[in-house]
Amino acid sequence: MFTTRPTLRGTFGMVSSTHWLASQSAMAVLEEGGNAFDAAVAAGFVLHVVEPHLNGPAGEVPVVLAPAGRPVRVLCGQGPAPAGATIAHYRSLGLDLVPGTGPLAAAVPGAFDAWMLLLRDHGTRTLAEVLRYAVDHAENGHPPVERIAGTVETVRALFENEWTSSADVYLPGGRPPAPGRLLRNPALARTWRRLIDEATAAAGDDRTGQIEEARRVWREGFVAEALVRQAGRPTMDTSGARHTGTLSAADLAGWSAGYEDPVTYDRDGWTVCKAGGWSQGPVLLQQLALLPDELPPYGSADYVHLLVEGCKLAMADREAWYGDAADVPLDTLLSGPYNAGRRALVGETASYELRPGSPGGRPPRLSDHAMAVARRRAGTGAPACPTGAGAGEPTVALDGTTRGDTCLIDVVDRWGNMVAATPSGGWLQSNPVVPELGFPLGTRLQMAWLDPGLPNSLTPGRRPRTTLTPSLALRDGVPVMAFGTPGGDQQDQWQLHFLLGVTHGGLDLQAAIDAPGWHNDSFPGSFHPRGMRPGGLTVESRMDPAVVEDLRRRGHDVTVGGPWTEGRLCAVARDPRTGILSAAADPRGMQGYAVGR
Structure with missing residues (x-):
């Protein structure tokens, strides 16, 4: 049968992802001695940078992993509905469906904590080592794919008139991203650098300690504070009205990804x-x-x-x-x-x-x-x-x-470790960019129904069903x-x-x-x-x-x-x-x- 490309074969390591920069970053980690899980985490953070119309750090990621010689496990990076996200609250706003955009659609962010657990429990690299590729692309720029420009043009009026923090990143000088120009996100680079610095200052050279401190900063530190402020800002959404969200500091502090x-x-x-x-x-x-x-x-x-x-x-x-x-x-x-x-x-x-x-x-x-x-x-x-x-x-x-989209990362290494991950949500068209952080909240709650008594009814503390x-x-x-x-x-x-x-x-x-x-x-x-x-x-x-x-x-x-x-x-x-x-x-x-x- 005709194929567009050969099936690659080798014995050292293999990566497949939805963006070549993520694939190459993962391969670089493997070449430096990291395993499949280190590589997947590095690629995941690169995808947050180079496919911002498809996913972001405040989105979600389910992971299926097979550590060599050990049972297959699922790592759930899907956050639940906040405590204030009740059907009664949304109905009181005159809504029959959860909006497709805006803070009312934001679940507790799940992707970051899931990546950290995967790195802590199954990886070998440090936080700085896996984040360095994403930091470089955010700080020094990357040639954006054409679909980013198409997405930004579709929501240009929304960005310019309502979501101005998003326009600052994706419409600099009024121009959308283009393959011939580098797209930078300095706020995101600063976020990761600060996270690394705070984790290193608190934990020293202890790899596990650094990861745990990064998780704490995300849930309780400067990242959490900025996310909660953003959720409280009235934001235009697909209902045609401005709403505030329900995400709170307690929601962020009280949730963890899990196996x-x-x-x-x-x-x-x-x-x-x-x-x-x-x-x-x-x-x-x-x-x-x-x-x-x-x-x-x-x-x-x-x-x-x-x-x-x-x-x-x-x-x-x-x-x-x-x-x-x-x-x-x-x-x-x-x-x-x-x-x-x-x-x-x-x-x-x-x-x-x-x-x-x-x-x-x-x-x-x-x-x-x-x-x-x-x-x-x-x-x-x-x-x-x-x-x-x-x-x-x-x-x-x-x-x-x-409606956004999704990304995909698959990695297998020479030791037989294997992993598949599907990061999504928190894309640039889901919510305004959080100015202090460089990325938006997600919208996964739109998948839950506002009818009581269903398996997928909007329920505080429960996960919206994900695709x-x-x-x-x-x-x-x-x-x-x-x-x-x-x-x-x-x-x-x-x-x-x-x-x-x-x-x-x-x-x-x-x-x-x-x-x-x-x-x-x-x-x-x-x-x-x-x-x-x-x-x-x-x-x-x-x-x-x-x-x-x-x-x-x-x-x-x-x-x-x-x-x-x-x-x-x-x-x-x-x-x-x-x-x-x-x-x-x-x-x-x-x-x-x-x-x-």
Whole structure:
């Protein structure tokens, strides 16, 4: 099969990320003797600088990690709703949905503390050693990718008229970032330098002590003070009004990232590991559980139809059963009997219904908004969200409504350590830049519903359900592959196609990434304004026209997008028999690269 790039192979270390500067920074850490976890942390902080339209330090990052010879773990870098973020408070403001921007949408920031725990518990480098690459790019500048300029232009009026601290960073002299000019963020560089200085002054040469002091400064020191001040500033958001947020000093001081066991599913000797039901992660596992023993030919119309219809059922269950505000019945959702019954719902034609299941006989319940949208859109063919490639999280809507995007880092080292991380949130279009810090608050609370009694209801101290969903796969019980993609609701659709390309299609990493992709929108979107498009299926124009026609004959409302628009996958792998490492990155987006030797 034709591929845009070779799958890289070597024995020393491999990195794949959504930006070449992050990949190269991670590789530099490996070359200097650091391990995969040191490299991932360094790359994560670089991504905060070079992909500010996609993520930031006050966003989130779930991590799936496999330390050599030890069990796979999930590190949760998703902060919860603040204590004051009650449904009653938002309803008192006349809101039916959490705004897509502004401080009302800000959860407790999670990314920074998660990076620090990963470095403390599994890394070997010091705080200064992993931050030096991000500091250099923020202080001395980096050539920005074109998409930063496009994002800034979309929110130019908002920045110039309302979010002036953001204009100071991203519209200096009234000009947006451009690839031919260096983009600097001196305030961010000063933040990290001050953090390093304060941590070193308090802990001396004690590496662990420095990291712990950095965590304290973030939660209780100058960083926390600036974040709380920003949350209290009236800010224009997507509701069209100015609101203050609910984030408090107590919220910041009282939360820490933490570890948990992954949720897993076994198929044909492969075990896929994901974050729990507070995330979208189990959707990939449910899709695997819904597959029959024998699959249609890879890439055929039968194959695409089967995957799309299974995705609709898994996503319907996500809407009814996933969230941190209630127990998620994952054992039943992944069980054989439950999925045998659900599998029988997949017919010869496309479904336009939202059909959650009833695990254990419990009746499903959806948000009032989701039910209203589903009733309004079912059978009409009218799009309730942007159609075409990249609809959902990866785009900024034409009306200026912002959805942000996500980044991805995968690393494997010569010792067999493996990690996948999906940093996101806190992007430049989420909230105004905190002037003292150089980065904004996040907006992950927009994913929670303002209806009581749902698994994903807005609840103080509980995590909003996130779309962030890195993956790690084992073969016969041994970690062999870490992978993931940006893309909001599309992430586990694109990852399933990639995974089956490797396990079912016989493709190597790059070929599985390059294969023509698709996504469907037949469920409520996770991002404001929470639209859906029943029966909607977007495919790349490289898909076989005969397959496209067959899908239309089956009733799918097919939109043909651009040739390279469905996915931004990254992957690394290790063959435990030979020790050979491999890596690949998606050409889509024109900025993700793999590097290694």
